[in-house]
Amino acid sequence: MPFTYEYPRAALTVDCVVFGFDEGELKVLLIRRDLAPFKGKWALPGGFVNLDETLEQAALRELREETGVNDVYLEQLYTFGDVHRDPRERIVSVAYYALVALGRHTLQASTDAADAAWFCVSELPSLAFDHHKIVATAIQRLKGKVRYQPIGFELLPERFTLSQLQHLYEAILERPLDKRNFRKKILGMDLLVETDEIEQDVAHRAARLYRFDEAKYRRLVKRGFNFEI
Amino acid sequence: MPFTYEYPRAALTVDCVVFGFDEGELKVLLIRRDLAPFKGKWALPGGFVNLDETLEQAALRELREETGVNDVYLEQLYTFGDVHRDPRERIVSVAYYALVALGRHTLQASTDAADAAWFCVSELPSLAFDHHKIVATAIQRLKGKVRYQPIGFELLPERFTLSQLQHLYEAILERPLDKRNFRKKILGMDLLVETDEIEQDVAHRAARLYRFDEAKYRRLVKRGFNFEI
DNA sequence: CCAAAAGTGTTTCACGTACACCCATGC
DNA sequence: GCATGGGTGTACGTGAAACACTTTTGG
Secondary structure, rough: OOOOOOOOEEEEEEEEEEEEEEEEEEEEEEEEOOOOOOOOEEEEEEOOOOOOOOOHHHHHHHHHHOOOOOOOOOEEEEEOOOOOOOOOOOEEEEEEEEEEOOOOOOOOOOOOOOEEEEEEHHOOOEEEEOHHHHHHHHHHHHHHHHHOOOOOOOOOOOOOOOOHHHHHHHHHOOOOHHHHHHHHHHHHHHOEEEHHHEOOOOOOOOOOOEEEOHHHHHHHOOOOOOOOO | EEEEOOOOOOOOEEEEEEEEEEOEEEEEEEEOOOOOOOOOOEOOOEEEOOOOHHHHHHHHHHHHHOOOEHHHHHHHHEOOOOOOOOOOEEEEEEEEEEOOOOOOOOOOOOOOOOEEEEEHHHHHHOOOHHHHHHHHHHHHHHHHHHHOOOOOOHHHOOOOOOHHHHHHHHHHHHHOOOOHHHHHHHHHHEEEEEEEEOOOOOOOOOOOOOOOOOHHHHHHHHOOOOOOO
């Protein structure tokens, strides 16, 4: 049962910054801790890494166990290793960030005992450990990456309007974009395919729905294409 | 002496990809292992993380101990956690990459017992563990980052010619650059200051030496300036 | 008919790119 | 005087940015 080593070892965890997009706002999924330390505080989903799983597998497992989130875009973010980031003992945490499409992907924001909730990135509560720093790093990374990789689509349902896409970019980049220039650019890349559906149940003219052609994107990348907003 | 835990723990190491630039070629510093496993093979400098030091401190310490490198640009790269990346037991490694100016910085490529040597990135020997993957990740990162952050200067002496700088970019980006356009762009940013010195001991017209004005760069960044090559 | 968002082109300007010759120096 | 790299300017085309009105639909 106990495990003994010649030298002391840090504990190893993974933490996940799960991004969602809803009502024109970028959101982060947090869970309320039901154990000390920081009992009752909001924190990132995460936990200890098992020895028979990779770091990414650990992140996916924790996401599933703690939030019910299953099919997501996941990418390693940064490893946080300050000596006193956990008050109990030395814990090094490999942080990941995930993008989920609220709407599709049927996620239950609560599965285990503890409750989970979405927060606007601009109105985060006080967080446990150094999780504020982790979230800030994730936002910065997302902001940088979204401009030269087509990862924004991971935050939208499979079919979406051009306005939804524009509002998503505006939320992530934190600046307004010109409608005509945005459409010209994104349609000019020839990566969106027009579906024959339109928005439903809106109190104004319904917009056309598009989907991202990932297969085509991959083909273009092989020929040196660079996505860029 | 022995340390006991309730659950098994992975060991935690840091590994460093140290880049240098010499004779128009991008180089990586490797050390020859004098212990099993992979005894006699070339590997990245690195080692176990102590519990009273941060990850970055561990990386700097290992660099000092194993290569004599002291004053460097250091940045976390990625954390490698495949289950069997070390044949002995589960070891998770936080990789860093460093940029050093060969020429200045008085580095002795060998300090400890094991010998160390510089290798062109295009002619690397077979490496221990998954270190090839780590080097590949580092090259990719450097290639991406050098275009929008002025980190190239870390690989040059304090005073350098515009041709040296151009050759550095050509080596990292793996493509030729136009001399006039390169000079126009880099001088147009107004971040290089012309010194009153010129190259010495060259068998042709001596080039002017410049230095990078880091203080000015920082000031410009605060006003929204973006470096870009 | 009013509110709300969808959809659509043109002009301007900055910047990226392509390109060739003379100059200074050491041998 | 010759070999070697240093240093310099212009013309062209592409793409970013600014900008306003008409259309469709539901209430």
